[in-house]
Amino acid sequence: MTVGLDVEPSDADLVARCRRGDQTAWSALVERFSRYVYAIATQAFRLPQHDAEDVFQDVFAKTYERLGSLRSDDAIRPWIGQLTRNCCLDHLRSSGRTVLVEEPEDRAAEDVIAKLDEAMTVRAGLTQLSTECQDVLDRFFCRDESYRTIGEELGIPAGTIASRISRCLGHLRTELEGRNLQPPPSSGQVIR
Amino acid sequence: MTTHNEERLGEFLRLLPSAPAGWVTAAQELPIARVQLDALVERAEANAAFRASVVADLEVAIRATGVEPSPVVVEHLRKRLAG
Numbered sequence: 001m002t003v004g005l006d007v008e009p010s011d012a013d014l015v016a017r018c019r020r021g022d023q024t025a026w027s028a029l030v031e032r033f034s035r036y037v038y039a040i041a042t043q044a045f046r047l048p049q050h051d052a053e054d055v056f057q058d059v060f061a062k063t064y065e066r067l068g069s070l071r072s073d074d075a076i077r078p079w080i081g082q083l084t085r086n087c088c089l090d091h092l093r094s095s096g097r098t099v100l101v102e103e104p105e106d107r108a109a110e111d112v113i114a115k116l117d118e119a120m121t122v123r124a125g126l127t128q129l130s131t132e133c134q135d136v137l138d139r140f141f142c143r144d145e146s147y148r149t150i151g152e153e154l155g156i157p158a159g160t161i162a163s164r165i166s167r168c169l170g171h172l173r174t175e176l177e178g179r180n181l182q183p184p185p186s187s188g189q190v191i192r
Numbered sequence: 193m194t195t196h197n198e199e200r201l202g203e204f205l206r207l208l209p210s211a212p213a214g215w216v217t218a219a220q221e222l223p224i225a226r227v228q229l230d231a232l233v234e235r236a237e238a239n240a241a242f243r244a245s246v247v248a249d250l251e252v253a254i255r256a257t258g259v260e261p262s263p264v265v266v267e268h269l270r271k272r273l274a275g
Contacts, residue, residue: 021223027220034211034219035208056211056215056219057215057263061219115207116207119205126205
């Protein structure tokens with residue numbers, strides 16, 4: 001879902017508009033990266049909800065304060081990813097947990113983050129699909145709604161949901177294969 | 193990403209559930225909160241008695257501006273008043 005924006009703007013467009021003080025763009029930027037930040041905190045670093053909330057707010061507060069120091073507007077994703085890592089590690093340190101860079105659990109966190117990066121690319125592809133496909137895929141995979149619930153909410157027969165999901169996944173695959181996928185750009189800077 | 197079979201796509205989508213709505217809203221309202229806190233700090237700097245009441249209970253002072261006193265916001269105000 002976008003926030004008051006008719007077309008899905010690029011990351012760089014959003015960042016540029018945020019720098020100009022555009023509140024709508026800021027809302028959209030938060031919405032775009034909220035799942036990513038949340039997933040890094042809860043899946044990669046396994047923070048409990050209360051701690052994850054602190055990290056979540058801290059990440060976006062720092063993003064807001066430091067957006068001006070981002071060297072490349074389209075590098076916002078790796079930049080926020082690194083910022084979230086740092087906030088999670090700081091949070092773990094301040095709560096008295098020892099954090100060593102070479103611990104197996106830290107390598108595991110990096111593996112999870114790498115998967116989340118791929119998931120963000122898939123999610124970016126999702127935003128290019130029809131609203132109907134975005135809705136049904138989001139309900140089924142992200143909100144874990146049953147066929148019955150989806151059918152009731154969307155006013156369509158539950159028996160057609162599976163085929164709808166399959167068709168929309170096919171569209172998503174086509175969308176992603178149609179892109180010349182490159183690794184996400186590096187922010188090229190150390191964030192503290 | 194090199195392969196896009198539909199099962200994998202579904203797995204990737206599952207990895208990114210929504211963050212709690214209240215968290216997202218609080219982050220989206222950050223710029224508004226900053227404006228409110230700026231006004232609060234300005235008033236505190238001009239009025240020692242008001243400053244003392246703010247420092248005595250930061251959460252109450254923040255809530256009075258209409259902003260939710262999350263730990264990040266409270267810490268932000270604490271630093272502003274200390275600076």
